[in-house]
Amino acid sequence: MQDNREVLLNVEDLCMEFRSKSRRGTSVVKAIDHVSFQVYKSETFGLVGESGCGKTTTGRAILRLYNPTSGKIELKGRDISGKMTTELRQYIAQNISTVFQDPVESLNPRMTVREIISEGLVVKGITDKAVLDEKVKNILEKVGLTMEHANRYPHEFSGGQRQRIGIARAIVVNPTMVIADEPVSALDVSIQAQVINLLNDLKDELGLTVIFIAHDLSVVKYFSDRIGVMYFGKLVELAESDELYQHPLHPYTKALLSAIPLPNPLIEKGRKIISYDPKAAHDYSVESPTMTEICPGHFVYASPSEAEAYRKERGM
């Protein structure tokens, strides 16, 4: 990249294979196939794609909930993809936290809000009750709840409020990075906007670095600085969000963008939808594709001749 922003997370050539044995032999699913990208400090990096494209798996591999098959993950310059040790687990837990999709299932129904939020702090070694209370109070106010809510249980809250609790739990430990996996897709439109605004405010206020995983492209576009598009385990395009939406180059990205239903009846009814057929779109028998930079900061998974065509298309 052109500038000297600090790289917070560096994912290099990450592969994640799942094997399953059956009578017919072992079958291998390549959930992530040689994916590389960088996340800069204080930016929001969006990951989009259809279900099953590997976006959630990528998030989980970074959290080390899986052991990557090969490749490297570096957080603040430290390799976190190696053998799991107690020390490494603590390092990851202190630096990365997560906001999950389902606000019902990701909160323990038997813990009060105070316990849920302070658990991360207790693990960190803060046990002084006064300090904990102070922190819980501050964080609840930040996410738009009050101290009165602290002694209640998750079932007493609405979906939007639960997601606020989930967000409070994630940011109370002052993480370096937050992985938000479909944080708003389970919420109603009106509540969705509240949570998106909250995440946006917190991001600005705390300078959070966020990996935002979602399938709703308009939400991702709204929220992210840079976006990576995944297709069947591969990262096919990576660019700044405006650049990606205005000049999509990879045929899959074009298909994906053309499929978003726009809330505008004037154009929506006559809109053409582009379909994507990887076999017809690419001929990789002669040249093999790699991630190629088409114009500054805009990468496409393409073979050299395709890259040439993309450059022409982009007017470079």
Added chain:
Amino acid sequence: MQEPYVLQVKDLHVSFKGQSGMVRAVRGVDINLPKGKTIAIVGESGSGKSVTVKAIMGILARNAVIDQGEIWYEGKDLVKATEEDFYQIRGKKIGLIFQDPLSSLNPLMKIGKQISEVFTVNYSMSKEEAKEKSLELMRAVGIPKAEERYNQYPFQFSGGMRQRIVIAIALANNPDILICDEPTTALDVTVQAKILDLIKQIKEERGISVIFITHDLGVVANMADEVYVMYAGKVVERGTCEEIFLDPRHPYTWALLSSMPDLESKDRLLSIPGTPPNMVSPPKGDAFAARNRYAMQIDLEEEPPMFQVSDTHYAATWLLHPKAPACEMPKFLQDKIRRMREEAQRYAR
């Protein structure tokens, strides 16, 4: 029943017996479904949109009561219809597609059997005839290699393909009306686009009238001729698609349109404060008043009637009363609508 409408819902009220009292889920809904058109019902969860169509289909839960209202179909009031009457209507005249295609298919039965069953049971066709008909339908809804697929089970189909099968089953009876209850919510955008196209194509070919329930405004813009916006068990605004998106009048519609993130701008979203009201004791006046920035004193005291904006456009808000102070929609939304028009012009070129 008036001629141009295939289905008419008049002043429907539905309640559920709950632990803390009667839950007033639907409180006076009027719907007119013109022949060969698509109407979309939009609203948040709990606004009563699904309950309304369940009442039409006669499949309300056992603790539900239709307090009052009429549902007119083919000269009959479905509210008074018996279970036997419904056997002739449900599925045969009015088809239904649910959100989750996996749970509406029988996992233990082959796909082919599930479609051909309609023909053997309802029309007493022979097995061979039924198979022929089913294969025809499967091809019509765009399933490749229909013969091979005929003998497979639901788990061998992808989400989009399953939804196509559900559509095929719904079409087997050649219904007049197709009710789609969030048919694409569980699907990916690319698959969603294909299913929406399929529903549109079927509607054109067979002249079916469609009731489409969704909370995705993009899908509404794509599908609907007419839009009904529901909030807290009532229709708060109805009009043609263009009227609702480009000239909305009800503050709830404003809020709904403003809370959608759009691709063009990164302005802060106007979210709706608070949560929908508790329907055990619905508020006295306008149900939206507590969350409404434009609420007036009268909104808290008296329910607004439907005010007419144009021949096709109605909204239930006191802001349209001649004596109400002039009130413009939020600047944010004005900008958004202006952008929509600009975009359309750019698109036309």
